[in-house]
Amino acid sequence: MNVIVSLAAVIVLILLAIVGVGAIGLDYLFGVVIPYAAFLLFVVGFIYRIFSWAKSPVPYRITTTCGQQKTLSWIKSSKLENPHTTLGVIGRMALEILFFRSLFRNTKTEILPGPKVVYGSNKWLWLGGLAFHWSFLIIVIRHLRFFIEPVPYFITMIEHLDGFFQVGLPMIMLTDAVILTALTFLILRRFGPKLRYISLPADYFPLLLIISIAITGVLMRYFTKTDIVGIKELALGLATFSPVVPEGIGLTFFVHIFLVSVLLIYFPLSKLMHLGGVFLTPTRNLANNNRMKRHVNPWDYPVDVHTYEEYEDEFRDVMKAAGLPLEKES
């Protein structure tokens, strides 16, 4: 049910672009106005979300420690899994963000007869996630070639590396193959009983949206005749705030750029904000130096405590009888 709702949403979006451009001829709306609006909403939305998180303080230092703490000089502490310095935290965050360290720990628990509870290695999600995110990033960087003229060397270089295997003509990009494979894996795993049970439309929708974006991209690159020069003209126009919509760049392109626009708008409203959240998560981005350095709670307020005096007043007689020292004899 949840997957059907999401699939329907994506199909409607595709049809919108086809009808809008193909039938009504709203080239300018889909080629310029919506992309501009989407980009603006993305930037504003993203910043707004980050600020709204940052506005809430971190009252306590609640690091999840995943290794030996820093204590006695002769005990080796785990500088990356349980960092006690800022440098260590940067290292830990880098491992987390660039290589998905925590996901790498993933195991699969099973209860075998005996009973025997076993924990098997389970790195598929880690691999699939990493493959998807890295290829997505590289593809985004590759796309910058449309927006910049002359094309900077590093983009050309990335493109060369990506097409390293030089299969066929036009050159097949490694990341195109990887992202489609990874996305297929990521959506198929959601159809397993456990994942299907916990998945919401908000889990299927972005996957289907990105799959559609990737497919339209691949179609343009390898299958349909696409006017690359026209697309570059449009993209460069957008980037330089002098938008033009050249004739004949093809419907597939408009579907592609419309879906990307939807992704940009949807991004700050959704779980995709994990891109920002992962930097701010207090269990990972704080040093475990709790007993070394005081951490102040900005909203701390006094509470009603039970003082020693009140305690002694209540128990003076029995304390006296037990020979315990007293502040006041009566």
Added chain:
Amino acid sequence: MSEDIKKPEELVQVDFKPPKKKWSDPSVEFKKGTYNFSALPGNLDYLSLYNPGKWYAPEEKWPVPENWQEIILKGLKERLDRYRSLKIFMDVCVRCGACADKCHYYIGSGDPKNMPVLRAELLRSVYRNNFTAAGKIMGKIAGGRELTLDVLKEWFYYFYQCTECRRCSVFCPYGIDTAEITMVVRELLSLIGLNIHWIITPAANCLRTGNHLGIQPHGFADSIEFAVDELEELTGIKVDAPINKKGAEILFVAPSADYFASPHYYTLLGYLALFHEIGLDYTWSSYASEGGNFGLFHSQETMKRLNSKIYMEAKRLGVKWVLGGECGHMWRVVHQYMDSLNGPADFLEEPVSPITNTRFENTKATKMVHICEFTADLIKNGKLKLDPSRNDQWTPTFHDSCNPARAMGLLDEPRYVINAVSNKFHEMPENTIREQTFCCGSGAGLGTDENLEMRLRGGLPRANAVKYVKDKYGVNILLCICAIDKATLPTLLDYWVPDTEVGGIHELVGNALIMKGEKRTTDLRGEPFVGKEIEKDV
């Protein structure tokens, strides 16, 4: 153990196939053995908490105030503004499912709402419905749920089926910590009077008398005195155990179970022997006689109230620093909260071991040292005469308690000590120790008799790892540094791994410690040392 508890063969038949019923359906059945009794009115009054009178979870009608939804939503808003953790954890979960089979309750019960991801969704769905644009507009399609009485009951059931052990947060790619969410929901429930007996009673007792059991100062003094006498019988040495002594160098705070419960008691004997042998100038306090803090399981306010005693007492007695005993959640509070809650401890000195002159630089702000850090330093510096063969009756393994492992990283100190006092230590499998350690299944206030089935289910992964090393190496004692572990693991092991004992590290330290002038032939449990009984016969 009560008659109606299922047999292990039966309990282990866990069905991981999700039910037909969607998770968004909040209805729960309060099955016997899987939930906790509600708090007693008198104790709520003592803590000045909202008191709804007597009630019982399985009953249809719950005594919530008329405007309860308003109170909860306002409370949630307040906490979203106070805790970045909560806000981020509400927003960024992608439901990848990596956490699902990391929870001991899920592994032991197969109930999908015990997957950390779904436990969090129980709150997240209400958050979406009331606090996000998507949820307000699209409701159910955006994964929103109305806050109904059934949702409230579901919260009470499932957020009291989380032991705040934080194992899920180790595996989450965004570090989402279910404990943060559970703590917030328990606070919200408490605002409208929904609390459990096993948290509120110890908390009220602790506020009044200084310990969970509500033992008054003379009772506390008696227990310590009794232990001193017992140690004299076992070793021939009369140790000094001062209470409320002003001007002592160190205040020692241990969980109260150490002096009231078994097998904790042998650890207490170990402390006493150790402190005597090194001539430590220390004192117990009858006022701050509880290291444990059930406030952690209730609300940050209650936690702060209970925790305040330690620094206040350290100041009154004029000690230089504080030493803390073997306790799990106590150490989460001390390490991650105490300074922020009740510091700064600027009236104390930076802890230095009076025996080795080691400066505990890692504690220079909070000024409280863990007994395992302290003892490891003593051993490393050769200050203790130890005969590990006096523990040869034991083949120990070590259970990392959740909080020292995942909120401190106290991993190698206890192992160093164990290896110095025992010849036969063996580790459990790597997915079940250190930062991946499994909860005892009874933490965070859930260690009650009425909740026994859930405890046994939650304890399965831990117990099963013990069984593994028992079968492989003949392990016969599970060592731990947590009072809740010591109180609840014996029941768990009796059920899943019979004939396995539970003990503290300082019990084994006490056994191995060669004391000047001692006359002893038995360990702290009064059992003859292995090998020595033969010599006696000859």
